[in-house]
Amino acid sequence: MDEVMGPNDGIQPDNLYVTKQSREIVQQPQRNPVDLFHSGSVVKICAPMVRYSKLAFRTLVRKYNCDLCYTPMIVAVDFVSSVKARHSEFTTNQGDRPLIVQFAANEAQVLADAACIVSPFADGIDLNCGCPQRWALAEGYGACLINKPELVQEMVRQVRNQVENPMFSLSIKIRIHDDLKRTVDLCQKAEAAGVSWITVHGRNVDERHQPVHYDAIKIIKQSMSIPVVANGDMKSIKDVEAVHQITGTDGVMVARGLLANPAMFAGYEETPLKCVQDWVDIALEHGTPFTCFHHHLMYMLEKVTSKQEKRVFNVLSSTSAVLDYLRDNYGVQ
Structure with a gap:
């Protein structure tokens, strides 16, 4: 493991905002992603996807009405500790905004350190509380966290206390419990700690290809004062509209639907x-x-x-x- 570095050590200019002429790091003016949810229209979001939601693909979907993009999930402890991980896992450029960096973490200080590193070069971070993969659960990442609301609260508080920019957003992406009251409790505790919005994948940890519980997302939305984003099985703009009608959410997040058709948010039925x-x-x-x-x-x-x-x-x-x-x-x- 490499020595722990200072906030921006080990991040190469090629990985951040650069101009072709000067090759200098250019920190873009910060935006507040929360403002998107006050625009009056459904916020259309490209999900964090392992191997796929990288800079080039984010650049593509932004040309076709995607409002907000997430990076693939990055393991925060590796990102904080390893220069190599920083260089390989986080790549962006001037047009790649607004941008959310998603982290897997299970320690509050580690997440806060990761957030401080990327805060000059992104608009927010997202804490992954929904990944159901075995390796993530074994490490205490992802969907494990929906059963640890106090830990999620502490992680949110530490990021809020340590990232100096008040416009920097902090969201969480979750799966649901079989007992939806537990999910609502988790979300309300996260809101009280200062989370900016919550994305809900409408399945529990054990469900893979079963129907999405949009009714559950609706109940969560009705229980919150902050924006809620619906995620799961939207493959066309008609699906987006239908899910918005059912759930009343402020945004929609799409993964596989955008892989199959990156122009989906622009209304195309198939990739033009x-x-x-x-x-x-x-x-x-x-x-x-x-x-x-x-x-x-x-x-x-x-x-x-x-x-x-x-x-x-x-x-x-x-x-x-x-x-x-x-x-x-x-x-x-």
């Missing part, structure tokens, strides 16, 4: 070729690794390619082969 072209341009500009570049295209073309086409496209093994295929079959340059 213009969006495919935009992804190619953005990914090449950002130097996106081939596997990530290819996987995104596999998701984006899922609905517009035949089984035979998928068999060909999905086994392509180089950027040049993918570019040739897109040019020959779709006119994408």
Whole structure:
């Protein structure tokens, strides 16, 4: 483990706001993401997704009416302790705003340290209280925290006390309990501690592909004074509108729906070729690794390619082969 560093030690200019001319770190004016929830329209959010919600993809969805983006989940203790983790896990640029950095943490001071590190270069952090993966539960991260409301309260308080910028937001993303009263209690305690908004994935820890409990999200929304965001199984703008009507939430967060169609929030039923072209341009500009570049295209073309086409496209093994295929079959340059 590397030596613990000062707040911004080990963060390279390439990872933050830079100008091509001077290569200097440029700290952007802080925005208050909470203001989005006062705009009068449903806030459309790109979820934190392991491997996928990185800078290049965030750049793409922002072109198609995405209001707010999250980074993939970052383990806070590694981020605070390791220069290498900082350099590899957090990448942003001037256009990547408003931005929320999501952390996995189970100690208040560690989360506060991580928040202080990123606070000059993002608009807020989110504490992951919903990840159901075994490794996260074993480490005391993610969905473990919905059963520890006092710890969540303390984590929120420490971030509030130590991040100097009052506009810096702090949100939490949760799953629900079988006994919804426990979820409401958790949310109300988090609100009292100073959380900015709460995102609710409408399933319990053991549910994977079962229907989302939108009725539960509605009850939570009705119990809170701060904004609430609905998450789970929205695959079109019609789904977004329907969930908003059912739950009354202030925003919606989408993961797989945006992978399949990054232009979803702009009202497209399937990924338009213009969006495919935009992804190619953005990914090449950002130097996106081939596997990530290819996987995104596999998701984006899922609905517009035949089984035979998928068999060909999905086994392509180089950027040049993918570019040739897109040019020959779709006119994408």
